[in-house]
Each structure stands twice: as structure tokens, then as C-alpha cells.
Amino acid sequence: MIETNELSKMCMEIRIDSIRMTTDAKSGHPSSCMSCAEIIGVLILDVMNFSPQNLSDVDRDRFVLSKGHAAPAYYSALSMKGFFPREELFTLRDIGGRLQGHPDMRKTPGVDFSTGSLGMGLSVANGMALACRLNHSKSNIFVLLGDGELQEGQIWEAAMTSSHHKLSNVVAIVDRNMLQCDGSTEDIKSLEPLKKKFESFGWSVFEVNGHDVGALQRTIREAKSRDDSPSVIIANTVKGKGVKYMEGVCSWHGKPLKDTEYNDAIRECEQ
Amino acid sequence: MKHNVRNFYGNALVELGEEDQEIVVFDADLSNSTKTAMFGERFPDRFFNMGICEQDMISTAAGMASCGKRPFISTFSVFVPGRCFDQIRMCIAYPNLNVKLVSTHGGISVGKDGPSHHANEDLSLMRALPNFNIFLPSDPLSTYNTIKAIHNIDSPCYVRLFRDSVERIYDEDFDLDPFRSHILQEGEDIAIIGYGFTSHNALAAGRLLKESGISAQIIDLQVLRPFDERTILNAAKKCGRIMTVEDHSIFGGMGSAVTDFLSERYPTPVKMLGVDRFTESGRPDDLYEKYGLSIESIVRKAKEIIR
Ligand SMILES: Cc1ncc(C[n+]2csc(CCOP(=O)(O)OP(=O)(O)O)c2C)c(N)n1
Numbered sequence: 354m355i356e357t358n359e360l361s362k363m364c365m366e367i368r369i370d371s372i373r374m375t376t377d378a379k380s381g382h383p384s385s386c387m388s389c390a391e392i393i394g395v396l397i398l399d400v401m402n403f404s405p406q407n408l409s410d411v412d413r414d415r416f417v418l419s420k421g422h423a424a425p426a427y428y429s430a431l432s433m434k435g436f437f438p439r440e441e442l443f444t445l446r447d448i449g450g451r452l453q454g455h456p457d458m459r460k461t462p463g464v465d466f467s468t469g470s471l472g473m474g475l476s477v478a479n480g481m482a483l484a485c486r487l488n489h490s491k492s493n494i495f496v497l498l499g500d501g502e503l504q505e506g507q508i509w510e511a512a513m514t515s516s517h518h519k520l521s522n523v524v525a526i527v528d529r530n531m532l533q534c535d536g537s538t539e540d541i542k543s544l545e546p547l548k549k550k551f552e553s554f555g556w557s558v559f560e561v562n563g564h565d566v567g568a569l570q571r572t573i574r575e576a577k578s579r580d581d582s583p584s585v586i587i588a589n590t591v592k593g594k595g596v597k598y599m600e601g602v603c604s605w606h607g608k609p610l611k612d613t614e615y616n617d618a619i620r621e622c623e624q
Numbered sequence: 625m626k627h628n629v630r631n632f633y634g635n636a637l638v639e640l641g642e643e644d645q646e647i648v649v650f651d652a653d654l655s656n657s658t659k660t661a662m663f664g665e666r667f668p669d670r671f672f673n674m675g676i677c678e679q680d681m682i683s684t685a686a687g688m689a690s691c692g693k694r695p696f697i698s699t700f701s702v703f704v705p706g707r708c709f710d711q712i713r714m715c716i717a718y719p720n721l722n723v724k725l726v727s728t729h730g731g732i733s734v735g736k737d738g739p740s741h742h743a744n745e746d747l748s749l750m751r752a753l754p755n756f757n758i759f760l761p762s763d764p765l766s767t768y769n770t771i772k773a774i775h776n777i778d779s780p781c782y783v784r785l786f787r788d789s790v791e792r793i794y795d796e797d798f799d800l801d802p803f804r805s806h807i808l809q810e811g812e813d814i815a816i817i818g819y820g821f822t823s824h825n826a827l828a829a830g831r832l833l834k835e836s837g838i839s840a841q842i843i844d845l846q847v848l849r850p851f852d853e854r855t856i857l858n859a860a861k862k863c864g865r866i867m868t869v870e871d872h873s874i875f876g877g878m879g880s881a882v883t884d885f886l887s888e889r890y891p892t893p894v895k896m897l898g899v900d901r902f903t904e905s906g907r908p909d910d911l912y913e914k915y916g917l918s919i920e921s922i923v924r925k926a927k928e929i930i931r
Contacts, residue, residue: 465690467719481690487648507711510677511680
């Protein structure tokens with residue numbers, strides 16, 4: 354377990370990298386990365402049994418970034434973990450590069466599954482968990498979902514599959530930043546009462562402040578130790594977290610910062 | 625004697641299940657019709673009835689494949705790929721995972737259930753996806769050999785089966801290569817290409833044409849990708865005229881594939897028989913007659929072309 358202060362700094366690096374990478378690429382979804390920088394950091398850098406050295410180990414953990422548009426944050430964490438050199442981060446979205454706009458398991462070392470079309474990742478995670486069960490493996494399967502993404506019907510098909518098969522090694526984390534592309538989730542198609550929805554689908558539900566690294570470290574570990582049901586962690590987050598004028602502002606979705614804006618933004622994060 | 629090709633699919637699956645522990649099978653509440661239930665009875669731990677959740681089924685199977693399992697997935701051709709095209713595209717085709725889709729009840733062979741269940745677009749959808757191989761078995765041996773053979777290829781495959789029972793085209797002990805198109809009758813006036821159920825009608829039409837002095841080459845396509853270029857090119861060169869007969873839309877189906885290929889390599893007139901509209905309920909034979917796929921319609925069309 355990495356010391357919480359140390360890990361918090363690494364998560365902030367993920368946030369800053371995401372801003373840099375998308376500014377450099379002049380495209381991408383920085384605010385969607387900023388809301389899940391801590392979640393991704395705690396998972397990949399701390400909780401998961403997963404490294405470039407143990408990829409073929411049957412007991413290693415797996416991760417599906419179902420909200421694939423947060424790829425820059427994922428790539429940043431993977432590079433910290435040693436899957437590829439840091440400089441490569443700035444080839445994001447470049448032609449001929451290995452870092453596609455959305456995760457590609459065939460191109461990017463460390464990516465366990467290709468995503469980008471929302472709503473599919475929980476089913477994929479269930480499939481991995483079922484394969485692990487057949488292999489008598491002890492892997493945990495983690496999947497990060499957007500909250501707007503939960504409007505996809507397939508998510509609820511998959512939620513039934515997880516509980517029907519008692520896939521207790523599946524841990525879903527919802528990046529509950531209350532926003533999607535066009536506005537607030539509660540205005541567009543409300544998700545609440547979200548906790549009750551998951552409970553009624555047979556899941557153990559946890560809630561946590563998704564920017565509190567220590568709380569994430571504890572809660573994710575607790576969730577993965579459940580052995581009677583799948584677990585979901587509703588991580589309350591702020592979209593655009595770290596840069597005041599982006600925080601909770603929907604119009605920043607899918608919009609990179611300009612060269613002129615980004616030094617100030619990074620300074621603000623570093624404070 | 626007529627046979628239901630789906631039983632040969634079920635048998636082949638059970639045999640594969642014995643040979644290979646990594647085979648897993650998925651269905652979406654149609655396992656008695658698709659015959660995956662045969663596998664389910666024999667290997668309950670490796671059979672997953674996903675309920676009526678085609679999208680979830682595809683992505684779940686793909687997740688399993690990413691961990692080294694070798695999934696076969698079945699439901700009706702109208703639902704896979706129709707209901708879950710994006711899942712097939714994103715979770716199977718794009719990552720090039722070893723998942724086999726075996727859909728049953730292709731085309732208007734479904735009959736009385738009507739247009740909601742007539743799968744006339746599945747090939748157009750599947751042809752658009754890179755990485756997928758596409759197989760169209762025509763009889764018991766063709767079905768069995770195809771299923772056994774695709775197990776050995778480490779990439780996605782789509783296999784389309786049909787509902788009607790059929791006579792054998794190939795003798796049980798014939799060494800049938802499922803990766804080739806097969807000439808069922810030699811001829812030189814016109815080449816008639818069928819697949820699946822329509823190969824049977826094409827063959828019967830070829831025999832009738834022979835009686836009226838027309839020598840038709842009859843081809844059972846069997847596989848759409850990898851396309852058997854040599855057999856089709858030779859047929860075009862020899863006959864100079866092609867007619868395709870398919871239980872599917874003419875927009876993007878096998879006829880289109882043949883035309884695409886020949887227009888680049890050896891431009892040849894191609895007449896496409898198939899549907900171009902939403903169909904209707906009815907007995908399969910009546911539907912084949914009305915929509916131009918019956919033996920008599922094929923004979924009539926061939927005579928028109930040759931005169
Ligand atoms: C199936 C699908 N529909 C639409 C999109 C386009 N899209 C990309 S991100 C997004 C909003 C996602 O909202 P949410 O899941 O809440 O993620 P976050 O707010 O954290 O970015 C949309 C609609 C997509 N990628 N996939």
C-alpha cells in the first residue's frame with residue numbers, strides 16, 4: 354500500500370498530465386479525466402495487483418475503463434507504472450502512435466480492453482470475472498463507469514449478470530460527477546436514487562468522496578474483499594476538479610485548454 | 625431424408641467441448657432453437673444463458689475471450705448482429721478477439737413469424753466489419769465441417785445457419801473443405817451461385833435447366849470471407865454470366881460481394897436474386913416463390929437472361 358500523501362501527489366500528476374496531453378493534442382476530454390484522476394491513480398498505482406512484469410499471471414487484476422474518453426488519465430497512470438515511457442504520453446491522438454483517442458488493447462501496453470462506445474465495460478468485466486472463475490483464479494476485475502454512461506440499457510443488463518452469477522470479484526466504480534455531455538444527469542435522465550437502484554439489482558453499494566485518496570484506498574480494498582455479491586462504489590466527484598473555472602461546468606466537456614490557458618491551470622493544480 | 629443443420633451445429637459444439645476445455649457457449653434464451661442447449665446439457669459450467677440480453681451477451685463473451693476463453697455465441701440472425709452491432713464492432717471486431725458468432729434462422733426461411741424475424745440484413749452488416757470471416761454452410765456436412773474448422777482460426781467468425789430442413793448436398797464421407805466454394809454442377813451458359821438454403825434451390829434449378837438444354841454451372845459459395853476468388857473468377861470466365869441467389873437483401877449481401885469482386889477483376893454481368901423490401905408472414909415455400917427464390921423463379925430468371 355502506497356502512503357496516502359505520496360499517492361495523492363501521483364494522482365495530481367495524472368490530472369496535470371491529462372491537461373497537458375489534451376492541450377498538446379488539441380483534442381480530448383480533460384474535465385472527464387480530472388474527475389477520475391484519483392480513482393484511476395488509486396486503482397492502477399496502488400490497489401491493483403498489476404504491473405508490466407505480471408501481465409501473464411493468471412491471478413493478476415484487470416481494469417476496464419468503460420468511460421473510454423478518460424484515456425489520457427489511464428495512459429498517464431500506465432506510464433507511471435512503467436508500461437511505456439513518459440515522453441510517449443505526448444503522442445496522444447497522433448497518427449501512427451500507440452495512444453489512440455480511446456483505449457486500444459492491441460496498441461497500448463497495459464490496456465486490458467478496448468473501449469470508447471459507452472455502456473459496454475461492465476459486461477466485459479463480467480466476462481473477465483467468469484473466465485477467472487473457470488480458471489480458479491483469484492483476480493479482481495475493476496471497471497470505471499461514467500455516471501451519464503449508466504443511462505445505457507446494457508449497463509443494467511450487465512448489472513443483472515454480475516449479481517445473478519454472484520461475481521464478487523467485480524468492483525465497479527461510478528465517477529459520479531453529476532454531469533454528462535449536454536448537461537446534468539438529473540436534468541437529462543435522472544439516475545437517482547442510484548444507490549437504491551444498484552441495491553435492488555443485488556449489489557453491495559459503497560459511497561466515497563472520489564477525490565479523497567485515503568478514503569478511496571480503504572473503500573476499494575473493502576469492496577474487493579466482499580465475497581457474496583458484486584460491489585459498486587459511487588465516487589462523488591467534481592468534473593474538471595483542480596481548476597476552479599472548469600469545476601462543475603458542463604461546457605468544458607470534450608474541450609481541451611488552449612496553450613495560453615494551460616500554464617495557469619497547471620499552476621493552480623500544483624498549489 | 626431431410627436434416628436440420630442446427631443439430632449438426634449442436635453435435636459439433638459438443639465434440640469441440642470435449643476436445644477443448646477453453647470453449648464456452650453463450651445463448652440469449654433461444655438455446656433449444658439454436659441447439660446450443662445440447663452443449664449446455666453436456667457442459668453446464670461452460671454454458672451461459674444470458675437471458676434476453678444480446679448486447680450484454682456479446683460484450684461478456686468478448687471479456688472472456690480477452691482472458692483466453694474461446695466463446696461461441698448463438699441466437700437468431702435477426703438479433704445477432706442486428707441488436708448488438710456496436711458491441712460486435714467494438715468488443716470483437718476492433719480488438720480482433722477469438723469469438724465465434726453462429727446465428728440461426730437467417731433470411732425468410734423463418735417463414736410465419738414474419739418480417740420482424742426475417743433476417744435480411746445481417747450479411748450487409750457483417751461484411752462491413754474488418755477482421756471477421758463469414759461462413760454460409762449449406763447442408764449437414766458443410767455445417768459440421770465449418771464449425772470444426774473455425775475452431776482452429778484465431779480470429780472472429782460469423783456463421784449463418786437457416787431454419788428449413790434440407791437434404792444432404794455432400795455425402796457424409798466427402799472430404800469437404802469449408803474454406804472453398806464448391807461447384808455442384810458443371811456448366812457453361814450461366815453460373816448460378818447460392819449459399820445455405822438457396823444452394824439447394826439453385827442445384828434443383830440447374831437440373832431443370834439442363835433438361836431444357838441450358839448448361840448452368842451451380843456453385844455452393846459456403847464462405848463469403850475469405851472469398852474464394854479463383855472459383856468465382858473461373859466461373860465468370862467460363863460462363864460470361866452470373867446469377868446470385870440469396871436468402872437476404874440484395875443490398876450488401878453475397879450478390880454485392882460477387883459484383884464488387886468481378887467489377888474489379890473481370891467485369892461480368894451479374895443478376896442478383898434476393899429481397900429488396902420488408903417481406904411478410906407465410907410458409908417458407910410460398911415466400912420463396914413470391915420473393916423470387918424458388919426453384920421455378922430461378923429457372924425462369926435464368927431463361928430470361930439467356931434469351
Ligand atoms: C454509446 C455512446 N454514445 C455517445 C458517446 C459520446 N459521448 C462521449 S462522452 C459522453 C458523455 C459521458 O458522460 P459521463 O458518462 O457522465 O462521463 P463524464 O461526465 O465523466 O465525462 C458522450 C455522450 C459515446 N462515446 N458512446
